[in-house]
Amino acid sequence: MSSGPTNINKLHTKPAFELITLGDTGGIKDGNLSAFLLRSVEDENFVALDAGTLVNGIDVALAAYAFTGLTTTPDSNLRANGNVLHNHVKAYLISHGHLDHVGGLLVASPADNSKPIYALKSVNSTMSETYFNWLAWANFTDRGIEPKLNKYKVVDLTPQQQTPIQNTNLTVTAFSLSHPLESTAFVIESNNDMFVYFGDTGPDDVEKQGKLNAIWEYLAQQMKSKVLRGMVIEVSFPNKQPDNLLFGHLTPKWLMQELTRFHAMVENKAQLTNMNIVISHIKYSLKAGEDPRVTIKRELNEANRLGFTFTLAEQGQSLVF
Numbered sequence: 001m002s003s004g005p006t007n008i009n010k011l012h013t014k015p016a017f018e019l020i021t022l023g024d025t026g027g028i029k030d031g032n033l034s035a036f037l038l039r040s041v042e043d044e045n046f047v048a049l050d051a052g053t054l055v056n057g058i059d060v061a062l063a064a065y066a067f068t069g070l071t072t073t074p075d076s077n078l079r080a081n082g083n084v085l086h087n088h089v090k091a092y093l094i095s096h097g098h099l100d101h102v103g104g105l106l107v108a109s110p111a112d113n114s115k116p117i118y119a120l121k122s123v124n125s126t127m128s129e130t131y132f133n134w135l136a137w138a139n140f141t142d143r144g145i146e147p148k149l150n151k152y153k154v155v156d157l158t159p160q161q162q163t164p165i166q167n168t169n170l171t172v173t174a175f176s177l178s179h180p181l182e183s184t185a186f187v188i189e190s191n192n193d194m195f196v197y198f199g200d201t202g203p204d205d206v207e208k209q210g211k212l213n214a215i216w217e218y219l220a221q222q223m224k225s226k227v228l229r230g231m232v233i234e235v236s237f238p239n240k241q242p243d244n245l246l247f248g249h250l251t252p253k254w255l256m257q258e259l260t261r262f263h264a265m266v267e268n269k270a271q272l273t274n275m276n277i278v279i280s281h282i283k284y285s286l287k288a289g290e291d292p293r294v295t296i297k298r299e300l301n302e303a304n305r306l307g308f309t310f311t312l313a314e315q316g317q318s319l320v321f
């Protein structure tokens, strides 16, 4: 293997991925719930990483000129948001079935076009049984209760097995995460570049299942021959949230402990510290007082002794990695 720092720097002269934030909160603000679009910069086709907010997120991103990099001639029969949803969002990766991660997909489904939904088997089962069941919603998928409208092809991902994402130049490898119901981390690859998206997750020391540790080990191993370009990971609550009320989520303290464990495994520390770590799923608060975003940002910075680069996800923003 020859992947010293020089090689890494050379690879970094050009970005590999674009990430557009469609929703940055982990509840309770409808219109801005967990959802991201990711693409390889060599292609104009995105995969959606969760879809808590979809059409409103596309509208906010359009207003922020996030899609101006797309050069494909738009379909004149569609509004700008319809053009993005139909012609540039080619697949969904769903981390788990909680409403704040799937509500946007569900409500947009009558006007969406055909595309695959990729998820772990238990997540797809939750979607079928809970939503696409002709009670909560019509069955727009190709499995479950008849009649099946067959708009969405549901694909079960085998954990830790690389799968191509249809109509993109991306592949995905899924890892199970600990949460009140099974959640998922997705390692997305294009060429020699990797990006990792975490659905909701508790810390290993609270959840006692070692699931984050398994991903850190996998990524540290892969980083010997590939480049990890970026990460989206959740911090739902400020540090004052007690451990018995985390409900399968992270705080700045717990994220820092997990990243410190990862840092110890990685050979090329600079690759990790130079990389943007995007913080998602901050719980919006109706309470008066300091905005949780401000508190979380300060708590991350105060504990950042290893020099990580943190960015708080912001709805409508485009970032390249």
Ligand SMILES: [Zn+2]
Pocket: 026, 034, 098, 100, 101, 200, 281
């Ligand atoms: Zn959530």
Ligand SMILES: [Zn+2]
Pocket: 096, 098, 179, 200
């Ligand atoms: Zn959740």
